[in-house]
């Protein structure tokens with residue numbers, strides 16, 4: 440089963456994905472984007488796929504714990520080192536990495552839903568074991584119409600308080616700092632392919648083999664995590680003091696029996712394109728469209744229900 444999500448979301452005054460700080464100046468992530476009408480390149484604010492993936496995996500770890508499904512000691516704390524090397528493996532699973540590659544992947548999948556769904560990469564002492572993520576996401580960028588108008592604005596903040604005794608303020612002085620904020624209608628993309636959840640992938644002749652006996656629960660939990668993640672907009676940084684103003688403009692969720700992705704939401708007519716695509720290519724594809732089909736939460740819930748019914 441394949442779930443594809445595309446949307447457009449208006450986010451005002453956000454600092455969801457910051458890159459380096461230069462002194463007291465914290466920069467928003469920027470990426471080059473080409474205008475499809477003029478081919479001019481714009482450096483625009485963006486939110487990375489890594490940032491979105493981190494948020495999703497945190498929700499997934501939480502949902503898995505609630506359901507009593509396994510999550511390793513690192514992923515349950517939101518530390519997604521994901522079996523990077525021997526020490527990480529030992530720290531996560533409390534055992535030495537198995538010598539056999541199939542056993543290695545089986546151990547990770549069996550003991551951590553986050554790495555089952557989100558993949559891992561072990562690279563230690565010349566040995567590599569890899570599992571590709573079963574979910575896909577990428578950069579959120581300003582939509583085509585907002586490309587030329589989007590701005591990044593540094594906002595000045597100060598912790599200085601008048602009347603503070605000088606001996607207290609001596610070392611720090613007036614701690615002014617700048618945080619770059621942005622506002623834009625952003626694209627959103629997220630896909631889930633459930634084909635290999637709970638199954639081996641790395642060793643050729645074992646690929647596709649079930650290595651757990653709770654595959655259905657694992658996929659159900661992943662779908663529930665997706666629902667929660669979307670409804671709570673559960674990703675991005677700096678939300679304690681730069682909580683953005685978020686309004687979904689539109690969202691399409693396609694549930695299919697095979698790989699079927701919703702066209703890019705960069706263009707305003709993407710819902711129309713999605714419907715046309717469905718007329719031509721269709722793997723028992725069912726579309727759930729916000730706002731056409733109801734309230735946001737309702738559309739998401741209905742899509743997740745449909746996905747669960749296909750397990």
Ligand SMILES: [Zn+2]
Nearest residue numbers: 511514551554
């Ligand atoms: Zn883990």
